[in-house]
Amino acid sequence: MSETMTGAEMVIRALQDQGVEHVFGYPGGAVLPIYDALFHQEKVRHVLVRHEQGAVHAAEGYARASGKPGVVLVTSGPGATNAITGLADAMMDSIPLVCITGQVPTHLIGSDAFQECDTVGITRHCTKHNYLVKSIEDLPRVLHEAFYVAQNGRPGPVVVDLPKDIQFKAGQYARPLSNQHKTYRPTVKGDMDHIRAAIELMANAKRPVFYTGGGVINSGTQASALLRELVQLTGFPITSTLMGLGAYPASDRQWLGMLGMHGTYEANLAMHECDVMINIGARFDDRITGRLDAFSPFSKRIHVDIDPSSINKTVKVDIPIVGDCAHVLEDMVRLWRQGAKQADKGELQEWWNKIEGWRARNCLAYKNSKETIKPQYAVQRLYELTKDRAPYVTTEVGQHQMWAAQYFRFDEPNHWMTSGGHGTMGYGLPAAVGAQLAHPDALVIDIAGEASIQMMLQEMSTALQYNLPIKVFILNNEYMGMVRQWQELLHGGRYSQSYSESLPDFVKLAEAYGGVGIRCDNPAELDAKIMEMINVNRPVIFDCIVDKTENCFPMIPSGKAHNEMLLNDYLGETGTDIGSVIDEKGKMLV
Amino acid sequence: MLQMKTHYPDATRVEPVNRHTLAIVVDNEPGVLARIAGLFSGRGYNIESLTVTETQHEAHISRITIVTTGTHSIIQQIKSQLERLVPVHRVVDLTLTGEAVERELCLVKVVGKGDHRVEAMRLASAFGARTLDATLTSFVYEMTGTTDEVERFIKLMTAVGLVEVSRTGVAAMARGAEGIM
Numbered sequence: 001m002s003e004t005m006t007g008a009e010m011v012i013r014a015l016q017d018q019g020v021e022h023v024f025g026y027p028g029g030a031v032l033p034i035y036d037a038l039f040h041q042e043k044v045r046h047v048l049v050r051h052e053q054g055a056v057h058a059a060e061g062y063a064r065a066s067g068k069p070g071v072v073l074v075t076s077g078p079g080a081t082n083a084i085t086g087l088a089d090a091m092m093d094s095i096p097l098v099c100i101t102g103q104v105p106t107h108l109i110g111s112d113a114f115q116e117c118d119t120v121g122i123t124r125h126c127t128k129h130n131y132l133v134k135s136i137e138d139l140p141r142v143l144h145e146a147f148y149v150a151q152n153g154r155p156g157p158v159v160v161d162l163p164k165d166i167q168f169k170a171g172q173y174a175r176p177l178s179n180q181h182k183t184y185r186p187t188v189k190g191d192m193d194h195i196r197a198a199i200e201l202m203a204n205a206k207r208p209v210f211y212t213g214g215g216v217i218n219s220g221t222q223a224s225a226l227l228r229e230l231v232q233l234t235g236f237p238i239t240s241t242l243m244g245l246g247a248y249p250a251s252d253r254q255w256l257g258m259l260g261m262h263g264t265y266e267a268n269l270a271m272h273e274c275d276v277m278i279n280i281g282a283r284f285d286d287r288i289t290g291r292l293d294a295f296s297p298f299s300k301r302i303h304v305d306i307d308p309s310s311i312n313k314t315v316k317v318d319i320p321i322v323g324d325c326a327h328v329l330e331d332m333v334r335l336w337r338q339g340a341k342q343a344d345k346g347e348l349q350e351w352w353n354k355i356e357g358w359r360a361r362n363c364l365a366y367k368n369s370k371e372t373i374k375p376q377y378a379v380q381r382l383y384e385l386t387k388d389r390a391p392y393v394t395t396e397v398g399q400h401q402m403w404a405a406q407y408f409r410f411d412e413p414n415h416w417m418t419s420g421g422h423g424t425m426g427y428g429l430p431a432a433v434g435a436q437l438a439h440p441d442a443l444v445i446d447i448a449g450e451a452s453i454q455m456m457l458q459e460m461s462t463a464l465q466y467n468l469p470i471k472v473f474i475l476n477n478e479y480m481g482m483v484r485q486w487q488e489l490l491h492g493g494r495y496s497q498s499y500s501e502s503l504p505d506f507v508k509l510a511e512a513y514g515g516v517g518i519r520c521d522n523p524a525e526l527d528a529k530i531m532e533m534i535n536v537n538r539p540v541i542f543d544c545i546v547d548k549t550e551n552c553f554p555m556i557p558s559g560k561a562h563n564e565m566l567l568n569d570y571l572g573e574t575g576t577d578i579g580s581v582i583d584e585k586g587k588m589l590v
Numbered sequence: 591m592l593q594m595k596t597h598y599p600d601a602t603r604v605e606p607v608n609r610h611t612l613a614i615v616v617d618n619e620p621g622v623l624a625r626i627a628g629l630f631s632g633r634g635y636n637i638e639s640l641t642v643t644e645t646q647h648e649a650h651i652s653r654i655t656i657v658t659t660g661t662h663s664i665i666q667q668i669k670s671q672l673e674r675l676v677p678v679h680r681v682v683d684l685t686l687t688g689e690a691v692e693r694e695l696c697l698v699k700v701v702g703k704g705d706h707r708v709e710a711m712r713l714a715s716a717f718g719a720r721t722l723d724a725t726l727t728s729f730v731y732e733m734t735g736t737t738d739e740v741e742r743f744i745k746l747m748t749a750v751g752l753v754e755v756s757r758t759g760v761a762a763m764a765r766g767a768e769g770i771m
């Protein structure tokens with residue numbers, strides 16, 4: 001049954017029909033009709049952010065924490081351009097979003113009208129797809145198609161640019177019987193011959209390793225469950241990228257920790273020495289591979305990915321499997337069971353012995369202190385004191401993000417939200433807002449840096465408005481620590497502009513927003529203060545004053561292979577010139 | 591002494607570069623050409639030639655022919671990246687499907703008198719070009735051929751008074767009974 005309604009009403013109706021509960025947005029002239037349509041209903045709840053970039057990150061956090069697409073509504077011109085960083089972030093990390101932007105009326109497009117910008121032109125490269133809707137007849141289809149495209153295949157952000165005259169125009173709305181795109185059909189079932197070949201290779205492996213990534217999270221909780229089954233059936237070790245944390249429980253013995261530039265010794269050495277690599281939903285990012293010609297030199301590689309362009313992009317693989325992780329994992333588990341497959345027990349045991357040797361190196365150990373809070377210690381305590389509540393953790397970008405990835409341990413998928421590919425400072429606070437809306441009763445923590453937090457700080461106000469008791473836990477080292485670390489490595493310790501000068505008083509700042517501020521600079525008081533933070537049912541900014549010179553280890557300096565990583569005791573003491581430990585040839589390759 | 595400069599790994603692979611002709615079947619919707627051209631510029635791929643026109647009017651489907659160059663892995667990436675675009679139905683590498691027929695049309699204007707004019711007429715007929723316009727001092731020729739033939743024709747015409755060239759770029763099709771829709 002079709003109904004007559006305006007374009008603006010169609011937007012809201014389509015959101016309702018898609019089961020959307022929250023829209024993150026900010027009003028303006030070119031979307032006023034949609035805001036008016038919002039006013040007349042209660043099903044879709046609008047969350048008023050304080051900056052459009054915040055709206056997109058909040059929608060990303062919501063999407064990652066809930067497994068549903070995030071929805072954004074912003075005005076034309078500055079509203080749309082403010083959203084760009086968020087869209088680019090979602091594109092890099094494959095987060096499903098639908099972003100509706102207002103546009104000037106169709107007859108003014110191209111005339112440099114007030115608050116006009118070429119939104120589809122600007123967002124073409126940072127969205128999975130985008131639409132400029134110029135006729136009311138197209139609108140119902142486009143709205144539903146946008147949700148289909150955002151969620152199917154490799155997920156990503158989709159922009160629907162809607163001129164104001166179309167929002168006013170009346171037309172016929174009917175929910176399309178299927179919201180599929182007429183031709184876009186990503187492959188989800190993997191090729192059975194390739195899957196069989198993969199199982200064969202795995203069964204004959206001597207030194208296998210699973211290397212999993214964000215694709216497993218994208219694929220849904222079923223994929224994580226199947227991954228656990230397969231890993232346990234095979235008895236193989238498993239590591240994951242930053243984006244895939246939580247798909248496999250960090251508390252399990254077969255878990256080696258994160259791999260890559262700041263990954264663990266055992267994970268990276270396993271990648272280096274393996275003879276069979278099973279990549280499930282990871283994209284051989286340069287933070288993982290390091291120097292390509294030295295990457296995992298002895299392995300045959302299986303790669304499961306829904307996007308054919310991820311396969312053979314940087315690293316050549318032997319058995320490509322294009323498909324959705326859950327579908328392919330299901331086939332793999334079934335074939336493994338059917339064939340009663342088992343890799344050679346003796347060889348596998350030998351491999352594990354080797355891995356245990358690396359693990360015994362205890363690469364995440366650090367020298368603790370009674371005087372200053374070590375950032376690693378702060379994250380460890382935060383983890384120990386909150387783990388029973390299965391918290392949702394977001395981060396900003398920098399050293400604190402890496403320490404969070406290393407020392408906070410995730411046993412479930414969708415509990416970890418971080419900006420991996422784009423590395424956007426300012427992501428964490430709005431993402432925490434989104435995650436808290438998805439899980440109102442859960443504990444949501446943004447592990448932050450004092451520099452990053454200032455990029456989207458205004459979203460504290462959003463948290464207050466909607467009574468979202470998010471906890472912003474700042475590892476305050478008074479430096480853009482990650483920049484400082486690279487300056488140590490690349491530029492002879494000349495800390496050009498990386499000191500966090502003129503910091504605000506974060507406690508007073510929290511109070512100014514109407515939240516709670518807590519400061520701690522004494523390791524002995526840390527536990528009590530963390531408890532105080534989690535027991536407050538209001539937004540908190542926790543200013544954790546940590547060691548200013550601590551660096552993030554382990555670390556594979558770029559240009560080095562996985563078996564050439566720097567460990568934290570390499571230097572004896574932190575703060576010395578880590579630039580000098582890399583040979584001259586290596587320096588060129590960083 | 592070498593200095594470390596970036597936190598990115600260096601390029602390590604060196605492969606030979608080849609020329610490929612791709613047929614891309616797309617929905618003829620606004621912006622589709624910008625998407626494809628933007629993909630090439632954004633990811634640093636080459637476009638040597640690009641032609642596009644709607645080929646199935648009822649279905650609003652266009653066929654884009656792109657001639658590009660790249661290593662084997664780059665050509666693979668180009669194909670996969672194109673297929674990622676939502677309005678792209680299909681990408682066929684005509685260079686891989688066996689020798690495709692490739693043709694390009696050019697219009698050239700030559701201006702001259704006396705010997706140059708006679709020589710221009712001789713060359714045109716040798717290349718099988720058609721005369722579309724003539725004045726006492728000029729000709730406009732239409733010539734169709736492979737890109738190499740068109741290049742040669744233009745080079746020769748330059749010597750006899752060429753003043754303007756307009757080329758269509760390559761249209762291409764695989765040989766044999768099978769069709770791409």
Ligand SMILES: Cc1cc2nc3c(=O)[nH]c(=O)nc-3n(C[C@H](O)[C@H](O)[C@H](O)COP(=O)(O)OP(=O)(O)OC[C@H]3O[C@@H](n4cnc5c(N)ncnc54)[C@H](O)[C@@H]3O)c2cc1C
Pocket residue numbers: 092093094153154155212213214215216218219240241242243244258259260261262263280281282283284285287288304305306307310323324325326397398401402419420421422423424482
């Ligand atoms: C300061 C900093 C340091 C970093 N250091 C590290 C580090 O040490 N280690 C590390 O791991 N990362 C690190 N990163 C993150 C890194 O930049 C990348 O974002 C990350 O490694 C990519 O993870 P991924 O390979 O899992 O890919 P993602 O970006 O999550 O991509 C997922 C892949 O899975 C595919 N996919 C999506 N959905 C599906 C599906 N349903 N089925 C099958 N496949 C699917 C996609 O096509 C894609 O190829 C760092 C980031 C920052 C900012």
Ligand SMILES: Cc1ncc(C[n+]2csc(CCOP(=O)(O)OP(=O)(O)O)c2C)c(N)n1
Pocket residue numbers: 396397398399400401423424425448449450451452453475477479480481482483
């Ligand atoms: C928007 C943005 N600008 C710049 C950068 C580059 N950058 C990466 S980490 C970092 C410093 C972050 O400092 P802080 O938030 O204090 O975290 P720390 O590394 O000290 O833990 C900077 C500037 C970035 N990732 N994002």
Ligand SMILES: [Mg+2]
Pocket residue numbers: 398449450451475476477478479480481
């Ligand atoms: Mg800092």
